[in-house]
Amino acid sequence: MKSKPNVNDFIQGGAAQEADRPQYNENEIVYLRRDKIVPQPGQDRDDWDDPATVAHVKSLADSMSIELQDGKKYGVRDPISVLPADEDGKHEIIKGESRWRAAGIAEIDEIPCRIQKRATVENRLDHVTENALKKGLTLWQRARSIQRDKEEFGFDSKQIMIAHGIRNKTQLSKIMAVLTLDEPAQELVRRDLVGDVNLIYDLKKLDEKQIEKLKKKIEKGDSVPQAIKSLQPKQKKKPVEPKPQVSESETEGEGTSQGNTTQYLNLGLSEPKAKALAVLLDLSPEQDASELANQIDERLNTLAAEGQ
Structure with a gap:
């Protein structure tokens, strides 16, 4: 004979479902399936379709896809912060949505997550400071970091560009030119008085006295590009010299010198x-x-x- 159902089983059904969910400790880092993580509704960042943001997420995905010596992907190394699972078993992101999106592009199924059971205000502070107070490396720090990756860890140019989010080899060359500056010019970059990589080649043209003048102008509040431009010597335009006629017998693109007459090479770059x-x-x-x-x-x- 079957026993009568216990009414408490029905009353406590919700609690039983709650108990079936995985229980995590505060700040415990666990691996969660990406499809069990959802973005925070109405989060501050709303520019996911902006080309700069798309490029940023893509660069994160490229770094996650770097293949290690054991054949595994580099993956997501900085855990994202999420809330405990809701009634549908989904974890809402507190901070780290860019990494979550990049993991999808890199086809990474499991993501390291930090479960946070804090008060709403604390979670909000975590989210805001993640976006507002993030500070990147200075130009000098970035150049030194790349130098270390190359010399100490043997990174090639492709690995360096992926790891540091560098668009192309031209940009990489300009960053590394920082390390070839004379000491007075390097000091301006070290102090972050000059932080625009596109000004490095112009900075390299200035002598020590001009660098000292530049330093004073910058500390006075002058615009760095304008200050550099004001110190560069004015180049006089040279009169165009008439090109001598090349005989038809000479091969096009070749040049010869006869006496003081100079023939011109047509490089066509x-x-x-x-x-x-x-x-x-x-x-x-x-x-x-x-x-x-x-x-x-x-x-x-x-x-x-x-x-x-």
């Missing part, structure tokens, strides 16, 4: 090749094509004159 040449000549490649051509021409004229 594409824009990417011109930018690569600019880097070799210690010029900034990030200029419009006309200005870049003028600066390359002036630098080559200077080198040619020094070689005579």
Whole structure:
């Protein structure tokens, strides 16, 4: 004969379901399936479709996808913070949505999470400070970090660009040019008085006295680009020399010298090749094509004159 059902079993059914859910300790780090994690409704960041944000998330995904020596992916190393599971078994993100989105792109199924059972105000503070108070490396710190990755850990250029979120080799070259500056110029970068990587090639052209003047201008509150520009020597435009006629018998693109007459080489450089040449000549490649051509021409004229 069956026993009568206990009415308490029905009353306590919800508590039994609650007990069936995994119980985690405060701040315990556990691996959760990505589909068990959901974004926070109405969170502050609403620019997920912005190209800069898309690029940032993509760079995170690239770093997560780096293959390690044992064949595993580098994955998500910084745990995201989530609330305990709701009645549907979902964990709401407190901070770390960019990492959660990047893990989806990198096809990473499980994510390390820190379960936080704090009061709502504390969770809100965690979320706000994650976005508002985040401070990246200075230009000097970034260059030194890359140097260490290359020399101590043997990273190649591709690994460095992925790990540091660098767009291309041109940007990488400009960052590393920081380490070739003279000591007075390096001091400005170390102190973060000059933090724009696009100004490094111009900074490199200034002598020690000009660097000292630049330092005073910056400390006085002058704009760094304008201050550097004001200290650069005004370059006089050279008159265009008429090109001598080349006989039809000479091969196009070749040049010869006869007496004091100079023949010209027609190099026909594409824009990417011109930018690569600019880097070799210690010029900034990030200029419009006309200005870049003028600066390359002036630098080559200077080198040619020094070689005579």
